[in-house]
Amino acid sequence: MAHAIRITGGNKVDLGAIDPKGDKKLARSDGEARFDELAEELGEIQELLYAAGSSGVLVVLQGLDTSGKDGTIRHVFRDANPQGTRIVSFKVPTPQERGHDFLWRIHQQAPERGMLTVFNRSHYEDVLVARVHELVPEATWRARYDHILNFERLLADNDTMVLKFYLHISNAEQEERLLAREHDVEKAWKLSSADWVERRSWDRYIEAFEDAIARCATDHAPWFVVPADRKWYRNLAVAEALVETLRPSVPAWLEALRHRGEAELAAIRSTRRETQGAGNRG
Numbered sequence: 001m002a003h004a005i006r007i008t009g010g011n012k013v014d015l016g017a018i019d020p021k022g023d024k025k026l027a028r029s030d031g032e033a034r035f036d037e038l039a040e041e042l043g044e045i046q047e048l049l050y051a052a053g054s055s056g057v058l059v060v061l062q063g064l065d066t067s068g069k070d071g072t073i074r075h076v077f078r079d080a081n082p083q084g085t086r087i088v089s090f091k092v093p094t095p096q097e098r099g100h101d102f103l104w105r106i107h108q109q110a111p112e113r114g115m116l117t118v119f120n121r122s123h124y125e126d127v128l129v130a131r132v133h134e135l136v137p138e139a140t141w142r143a144r145y146d147h148i149l150n151f152e153r154l155l156a157d158n159d160t161m162v163l164k165f166y167l168h169i170s171n172a173e174q175e176e177r178l179l180a181r182e183h184d185v186e187k188a189w190k191l192s193s194a195d196w197v198e199r200r201s202w203d204r205y206i207e208a209f210e211d212a213i214a215r216c217a218t219d220h221a222p223w224f225v226v227p228a229d230r231k232w233y234r235n236l237a238v239a240e241a242l243v244e245t246l247r248p249s250v251p252a253w254l255e256a257l258r259h260r261g262e263a264e265l266a267a268i269r270s271t272r273r274e275t276q277g278a279g280n281r282g
């Protein structure tokens, strides 16, 4: 059974109906053992992705404060080679970024073929925080869903696989995590007084997420709702969704590598023949 809920569009999404704890029958030790295998396989897949150089992969991480975007990056991509992996965090837009359309800063960071890029927040902030805090008029953020659909279509048409994850935590879990940060010097740096203010807009954020997920989930750029109240379960669900989505491309990547290898061998043989020919004449 898949642990993340894959959404490809059409229907309304009711996050309230999805348990942030996930499947309670799965034992933690079993989940962690499975996660170890998946993280390792993801590392192998990433190496092939890089070597083949024929597709890019874009992973989008979204979720409310404390939902575990940073922890997901640390754990799920632990076996990926940093040389072929890029993490990009999107913060409040700079004045220069604000001078452009909302996708300008995003498009520049999209992966080239061969790369695995992870977005920690993304263009979705422009239909989430921008909507909840009315940073732009309603007509502006409403028009953005279509822009996002077109943008992700463009990426997909240019060999980029797009996978989007919503880390789904409960209101109570967020409160616990915020309080825990206050009591741990090593976590307090992550605290922001704004987080407590943001919490007051919880329901409006959930509504904005439900719309973003329902409107922008497609077959070529699906959303995954990840039960994220338990960190080990969240890691397992994300790793599993990634591996199961990317694994079917492995044979094609291997084939591309084989072709390149054969072409290179043929070139080496022909160079050798020429050298030998020159030696015989000399």
Ligand code: AMP
Pocket: 090, 091, 092, 093, 121, 122, 125, 126, 129, 130
């Ligand atoms: P953090 O992820 O804790 O480092 O915080 C980044 C902050 O940047 C969050 O409060 C986001 O809501 C904010 N942010 C990211 N993208 C945008 C955007 N396009 N417009 C406004 N705020 C944004």
Ligand code: MG
Pocket: 065, 190, 192, 195
């Ligand atoms: Mg924050």
